[in-house]
Amino acid sequence: MDTYTLFFTASLIGIGLYWFLFVLGSAEQKGKHVVHLSSGSISAEKVLDNYNQYSSFFRRPKEILETAEDKVPAFVDTFYNLVTDIYEWGWGQSFHFSPSIPGKSHREATRLHEEMVVHLLGSKPGDRVLDAGCGVGGPMRAIAAHSGSNVVGITINEYQVKRARIHNKKAGLDGLCQVITGNFLSMPFDNDSFDAAYSIEATCHAPKLEEVYAEIFRVLKPGGMYVSYEWVTTELYDNGDEDQVEIVQGIERGDALPGLRSYRDIAEIARKVGFEVVKEKDLAKPPAKPWWSRLKMGKVAYWRNHILVTVLSWIGIAPQGTVDVHEMLCKTAVYLTKGGETGIFTPMYMILCRKPESSVNSS
Numbered sequence: 258m259d260t261y262t263l264f265f266t267a268s269l270i271g272i273g274l275y276w277f278l279f280v281l282g283s284a285e286q287k288g289k290h291v292v293h294l295s296s297g298s299i300s301a302e303k304v305l306d307n308y309n310q311y312s313s314f315f316r317r318p319k320e321i322l323e324t325a326e327d328k329v330p331a332f333v334d335t336f337y338n339l340v341t342d343i344y345e346w347g348w349g350q351s352f353h354f355s356p357s358i359p360g361k362s363h364r365e366a367t368r369l370h371e372e373m374v375v376h377l378l379g380s381k382p383g384d385r386v387l388d389a390g391c392g393v394g395g396p397m398r399a400i401a402a403h404s405g406s407n408v409v410g411i412t413i414n415e416y417q418v419k420r421a422r423i424h425n426k427k428a429g430l431d432g433l434c435q436v437i438t439g440n441f442l443s444m445p446f447d448n449d450s451f452d453a454a455y456s457i458e459a460t461c462h463a464p465k466l467e468e469v470y471a472e473i474f475r476v477l478k479p480g481g482m483y484v485s486y487e488w489v490t491t492e493l494y495d496n497g498d499e500d501q502v503e504i505v506q507g508i509e510r511g512d513a514l515p516g517l518r519s520y521r522d523i524a525e526i527a528r529k530v531g532f533e534v535v536k537e538k539d540l541a542k543p544p545a546k547p548w549w550s551r552l553k554m555g556k557v558a559y560w561r562n563h564i565l566v567t568v569l570s571w572i573g574i575a576p577q578g579t580v581d582v583h584e585m586l587c588k589t590a591v592y593l594t595k596g597g598e599t600g601i602f603t604p605m606y607m608i609l610c611r612k613p614e615s616s617v618n619s620s
């Protein structure tokens with residue numbers, strides 16, 4: 258090979274590599290780049306082990322409630338160590354769905370879904386608002402910026418707190434947004450200390466919904482509003498239909514859920530802990546456009562991402578085990594899409610509640 262051919266070939270390989278890593282692997286919302294994929298607070302050599310422990314724990318989600326309910330928060334924490342960077346890289350800083358809106362980008366539709374929380378709660382400047390299960394804070398920043406309220410987020414995952422604080426600072430919202438590590442089943446906040454509260458696609462991780470709802474009720478001031486977007490099965494779900502059961506179990510396994518609840522249970526549980534239920538509605542119902550369309554359109558992107566993750570793991574840049582986690586997410590995307598298309602599942606069953614003015618906390 259002469260010098261010219263050698264130079265030409267080397268340049269082509271260089272450009273190809275640059276394109277593969279820096280163009281294909283670019284971050285969705287300037288959050289994460291593929292070459293920086295880590296596994297949260299888990300050290301690189303323990304990723305595969307942690308993934309295997311996670312997947313055997315969530316293999317039979319329904320049984321968890323009978324045998325190992327108390328271990329759920331720790332495994333949810335492991336799950337978010339494994340997926341947080343991949344979510345940020347492939348989805349953005351808001352870890353939830355929203356109805357697609359013709360003519361609007363995913364980012365814009367996400368933001369509208371988050372700002373709806375402000376309107377439902379009636380939040381205003383100076384209010385202290387709780388975000389129960391805040392992820393890396395995408396919703397918190399949108400809600401604080403839209404309302405001028407002070408938002409306090411809590412997440413079980415320490416790595417997410419680190420990421421959220423970085424994003425809050427970058428967005429110039431660290432004055433309005435505060436984030437702490439903690440369990441929403443037992444929060445380090447005083448009784449009656451928040452004007453309002455919300456949770457977006459987070460309380461589905463609680464083994465018993467009444468425990469997290471009771472805790473949110475406790476920290477809300479009397480008259481305070483709470484809104485939640487819940488993951489539930491709908492009226493179309495038939496637990497005697499094997500195909501439907503497989504879809505639901507696929508969603509539970511790939512999303513760290515200790516058993517999906519029925520939409521019927523939500524308001525009943527809210528009332529049981531003392532809330533007045535103001536409104537409940539499945540925000541996925543028509544005329545809303547499919548929330549799962551972005552998951553479906555991503556088929557080529559999944560394939561591309563899978564190659565990227567495999568190559569990076571192979572050359573030692575991404576931790577070993579990242580490929581397994583990514584493969585799990587690819588399967589999860591299929592089950593979620595089936596859940597949406599069949600209409601047996603919704604990730605946005607909205608419930609709006611009020612803590613009665615007259616209520617007294619039991620603890």
Ligand SMILES: C=C(CC[C@@H](C)[C@H]1CC[C@H]2C3=CC[C@H]4[C@H](C)[C@@H](O)CC[C@]4(C)[C@H]3CC[C@]12C)C(C)C
Nearest residue numbers: 343344347348352353458512559562586587589590
């Ligand atoms: C509320 C929860 C999370 C909801 C969503 C934010 C995530 C559910 C499934 C995730 C994804 C699936 C496929 C991934 C893809 C294979 C990868 O290449 C890029 C990231 C994905 C698109 C990823 C992004 C986040 C989800 C859509 C739960 C956990 C309660």
Ligand SMILES: C[S@@+](CC[C@H](N)C(=O)[O-])C[C@H]1O[C@@H](n2cnc3c(N)ncnc32)[C@H](O)[C@@H]1O
Nearest residue numbers: 351352353390391392412413440441457459462
């Ligand atoms: C799917 S993410 C949604 C995050 C955020 N609401 C958003 O929409 O971007 C679920 C969140 O719930 C948090 N979570 C789950 N179980 C928790 C628990 N027991 N205590 C506190 N946070 C929890 C996770 O750590 C994660 O941040």
